[in-house]
Amino acid sequence: MRTFLALPLLLSLFAVSHVQAEDAPVAGAQYVELKPAFVGTVGPGPKIQYMKVDVALRANDPAAVPRIEYHDPLIRNALVSLFAHETLESVGTLEGKEELRSKALTAVREVLEEEEGKPLVDDLLFTNLVTQ
Numbered sequence: 001m002r003t004f005l006a007l008p009l010l011l012s013l014f015a016v017s018h019v020q021a022e023d024a025p026v027a028g029a030q031y032v033e034l035k036p037a038f039v040g041t042v043g044p045g046p047k048i049q050y051m052k053v054d055v056a057l058r059a060n061d062p063a064a065v066p067r068i069e070y071h072d073p074l075i076r077n078a079l080v081s082l083f084a085h086e087t088l089e090s091v092g093t094l095e096g097k098e099e100l101r102s103k104a105l106t107a108v109r110e111v112l113e114e115e116e117g118k119p120l121v122d123d124l125l126f127t128n129l130v131t132q
Contacts, residue, residue: 030065032057033127034072038079042131043087051091053083054128057108057121064120071115078107088131101126 034055042051057075059065068075082104090096101124109119 028060028062029122030059030062031125032059032065032068034076034079037128038076038083040080040083042091043089049088050132051083051086052128052130053126055079055104056125056127058123058125059120060122061120067116068112068120071112074111074115075108078111079104082107091129091131097126097129
């Protein structure tokens with residue numbers, strides 16, 4: 001009788017530990033916030049319009065973080081150049097913001113690939129994007 005009671009308990013413990021392992025964050029994922037935020041004018045119009053972007057880079061290899069931080073000036077330069085070509089219309093929709101995020105990730109990875117021989121960054125996140 002005890003075996004019948006213990007079996008469901010063991011199965012439920014196995015199921016809980018299996019679910020917790022799948023929900024765990026990626027081991028070693030590190031975020032590098034690019035500070036200060038990127039602030040600049042947007043669009044060619046006669047009215048001055050601004051865009052502020054906070055960027056975080058995700059690296060799944062903790063050893064990549066110092067290399068990313070070392071190349072911060074080159075990364076910032078690439079992103080400033082990219083953001084300078086945007087308009088309010090291009091970042092005014094969710095699809096436009098996602099496209100800009102994708103372009104920014106590509107730009108950062110290209111810089112790191114050129115300097116380090118590998119992209120080092122697994123993702124780029126806009127933690128804040130405001131236009132005015």
